[in-house]
Amino acid sequence: MTYKLSATLEAHTSDVRAVASPTNEVVLSASRDSTAISWQRQTGSAAFQQDSVFRAGTRYVNAVAHLVGDAGSKGFVVTGGQEAIVNVFSLDVTKDEPDYSLVGHSENICALDTTPGGAIISGSWDNTAKVWKNWQLKYDLRGHERSVWAVLGVDEEKTLTGSADKTIKLWEQHKCIATFTGHTDAVRGLALVPDIGFASCSNDSEIRVWTLGGDLIYSLSGHTSFVYSLSVLPTGDIVSSGEDRSVRVWKDGECSQVITIPAISVWAVSSMPNGDIVAGSSDGVVRVFSASEERWAVQEELKAYEDLVASQALPKEQIGDLKTTDLAGPEALQKPGNKPGQVLMVKNGDRTEAHQWDAASSSWQKIGEVVDAVGQGRRQLYEGKEYDYVFDVDIQDGVPPLKLPYNVTENPYTAAQRFLHRNELPISYLDEVVRFIESNTAGVNLGGGEEFVDPFTGASRYRSTAPSGPSAQTSGYSDPFTGGSRYQPAAPVQQGGNDVYQDPFTGASRYSGGAPSYSAPAPSVPKILPATQLVSFKQANVSAMEGKLKQFDDILKNEITTSSLAIYPSEASAIGEIFLYLLSVTPTTTGPSILSTTHAEALISILNRWPPAYVFPVIDLARLFAGFCGDVLATSNELQSQFIAALEQACDLPGKKLQGSTAKVRETNILLALRALANLVGSVGGGTDDGPLFGGVAETLARGSPGTLGKQQKIALASVLFNLSCLPALNQEQREQIVILALPFLATQDNDGEAVYRALVALGNTLLGLKNNGAKSMNADAILGTISPLPQTLPEARIKNIVEEIKRL
Known part of the structure; x- marks a missing residue:
């Protein structure tokens, strides 16, 4: 089953941030151009035409959903965005004003879902999700520490929410009954998976499939950047989209097809009842892909689409470090790929080309040419929100740097004022902060039709017209690809003959005179x-x-x-x-x-x-x-x-x-x-x-065989070892058996801190029990040889502390 382009829906003038497809004939889309559009399939055709345009304000629309109506009704389109209002429009009669406006959120609404029973669920940057019924607030879901970027109605009383705090929460009415942890970055999308539970996607590039009981069934790896959106096809297969220009179809835990989109970000994906896939992206276009040949676009349109994909310029930072002198020539494309979506770089004359393996046609498809670019390959998160830059600002030696978030579309003075106010620094340093921002974002070009803006924050993708770097005015370092910078304070100044350190922002002195006469002792590490x-x-x-x-x-x-x-x-x-x-x-x-x-x-x-x-x-x-x-x-x-x-x-x-x-x-x-x-x-x-x-x-x-287990299985096995080590009536033989089980397990672990920590504590408990009961020591060389390398491969303080405590035994 191969998906190909079926229809192209063009009317939005900026990023399409959300899509929904409640029927085979209707597509809903929302865009940062401040509109939502209802598209209707043309009779007897695969093509769609614009039906209605909904505009409730002048700011970005970031989320869209369909709400069922009474019998015979087309229902409602529900939108949310930077206005922080959930707006509901009837699909039966188009009006300029929404039929209902649900007020309660205090910040940008970035996620919406509905239930068959008529409930609306909204997620917001204000760290809450809300459940609305009969146009009134029914439940206020509070518990996340960061923005709620994904919401999903499980049934009429249970709701799932995903957050920038990296967690997923399951709610029954207004009570949180379970928290799912495992993602290492913001959770961006959720989808129900029949007969299993649900799937989640994240900025950590992973898709995870869970039971509602909290068990991780499996993970899907393949995306090379943020994964923004998920949907489940009628077959039970999963479809996902993300920042790596792709829509991916997953079957039986494996990626079965990669659909490359000629845009930077594929913000949203949805599935139709007939199995077609709808995708919205940063080029302002909604595209429909079908596995049914009768709904494929005509051959000329398919060829034009393939040429558009092949003509794209790919910044180096999206591909990774390249040493072009080591790349093979076009002859490398004669060898088949290993899996769908595999990307191969080849040197073709003075050009570096990216080709992707298409398993359906058993051929390499050109997806673009690699170019130098200044800017960052991935947007940066700060407190659950996305920014073009998040600078580290060193204000004092030995003190953690302060974070300065900045979007290239905002006024540097606004960002500087926000930074000074947040960190209680004097406004007199406003100009210095502005100079720092300007010098580290020099040459950014915001013009041109190919530039797109994050509908959440205004963060832009861009190609620089001049190299970015530190100015002569600032003693800072600016990374030419990410803009990442550390600002170093001015040198100590002379005041009244004494060497005094002066904070360049506040003027506060950390010390004066000679060396301190007292040094505080290093904090002791508590025994484990x-x-x-x-x-x-x-x-x-x-x-x-x-x-x-x-x-x-x-x-x-x-x-x-x-x-x-x-x-x-x-x-x-x-x-x-x-x-x-x-x-x-x-x-x-x-x-x-x-x-x-x-x-x-x-x-x-x-x-x-x-x-x-x-x-x-x-x-x-x-x-x-x-x-x-x-x-x-x-x-x-x-x-x-x-x-x-x-x-x-x-x-x-x-x-x-x-x-x-x-x-x-x-x-x-x-x-x-x-x-x-x-x-x-x-x-x-x-x-x-x-x-x-x-x-x-x-x-x-x-x-x-511990070496063949997955991450969650290793944690479970280490938990069994730990619980065994806590049994109060163990004899010497049993304790020695725990050591014999723990050492091979630890010898195979190099990437999971939680499993290693639990197994180390089990080992420590056991050795302490042996020592306290006067038992003869076991093979110390074998134990030390196994545990000593662990703090280097897993540089966590808790790993180091427990290893040192075991060594002392």
Whole structure:
């Protein structure tokens, strides 16, 4: 299935920041030209024509959504932008003024979504999201620390929000019931994924797919810059767009096609019910792509589009460092690419060309020529907002620099005043700050039709007409590609015969006279060991888990070949009671449960016989059972052994039974099983006889291969090790076994600080226990050889501190 250009929608005069496609015949778009447009498909054609234009103000429109109306109605178009007002226009009768205006946000509205029940959800730079119903505010969602850039209605009572604070939050009515962490930069888009949960995208270039219970199913890597928008196709495949000029289609966890757009930023993407893709970009154009040949544009239009893509100039900073003398010539294009979207640079005469592998046509497609450019390859974030520059301003030696954000479209005096006021610096230094800004943004050209402005902030892409650099007036360094600069203060000045340091902004002196007579001692690092606070994995969306388990049970039940695997009536009763109990507890619940060994046995039986592709909700249920019903499992060593064996059977930890499953399925099952083991140790451990529990869990871990695990799985495995190290009645042999498990795990880790830290604390707890009990030391050389390099490969203070504490043991 290959997507090709179907239609080109041109009327906007600036960036198209948002698109929506509620039907196969209607497309909605919003632009920084202060308008939203409704487009209607022409009868019997793939082409669209402008139907209605909506304008509620003079400032940028950044978000658009469709709201269902009464029967027979076309519904409403909902817009939001820099006016900080949610405006609602009827699609039935076009009017100059909105039918409804929802007032409540205090800053730019950058995200909108609606629900089938008629609710409107808005996200804003004011760090809040709001849910509106019947044109009134229903819920105010407060909890994010930065701008809310993505909103998604899960159902009529649950909402997801993504923020520049790098987190995603799940809300039930106005209460936050879960926070998802994992992205390392601002979260920009959210989309529901059928039968799984949802997907998120971020400025960290990653797409992540989650369950609503908080489990990361998998990550999609391929974009080379910010990922701005997500949508899900009717097939369940994911489509994304971003700052790397591309729309990407993802199938079964892999990128199946890259559609290159002849623009700098592909701000938004949406999917039609028929599977067509709508994209809005910084060249002011809305484009529709289709996998159906009958809706493809005519051959002449397709050729013109390919030529437009090939004619684009790509700044070097978008490609990375290039040593053109080392590039191969056009003959390199005779060799096929390795994957869709692979980019190959070739030297063609005095030109450097970028070609991208198109798997559908098995050929290299030229996507542009690489040119020198001055400017930054990626917009910079500061406090959740985007800027062309974020300067570091050193005002005093030994003091962290102050941040000076600046957009090339704003008055330097305005930015300077904002900076001085924010940092309580005297206004008398206004001119000096302005000179600093001007000297480090010299030569920026804002004219010309090819320049586009960020509809959030006014931040511009640009090509310089003159080299950018520090002026003679400023002792600062200016990076010719990013504009990044550090301002160095003036040298100490003479006052009254004494050497006095003077702050160039405030005039304040940090010291005078001779050297200080007192030096404060370095702060002591608090001891970490012993660490005894167990970790657990108890967050979950129980209702969604129950629905998924029932769905898979129906599938098994209705197939002749698998009907014998379906849940038995007696098991169904027990499983229903488990879910009923879990709906009544919270992650902090402690104390005896109301369930019995009958419930545990039913769970174990299903774990043992369900096929890998369907068993993950059962493993997830076992995770919660282990966390909340440890008293039931603690009643019998035999029951614990059966529970551990069933988890190992279900997730196939040794990797011998992959029939009917995929690598992604197995990864998910292993993740949930490891979390179940962590909960099991945490809730059952602590008795006078933990031997059977310890032995079963340790043996299961020993059969795994830590080097093949993903990030979340490594964290889960390290959590199991940590919880084992906290068991109070460990003997020397058991402690030595933890060391034997921890060292190979640590030897394979070089990129995940959280997993390494948890494993190091487990090792430290264990060695401290050995020392306190007078046990003979283990192989110190092997331990030191494993842990000593870790602070260099993972330069985190906590890693360094725990390694030093272990060394002292």
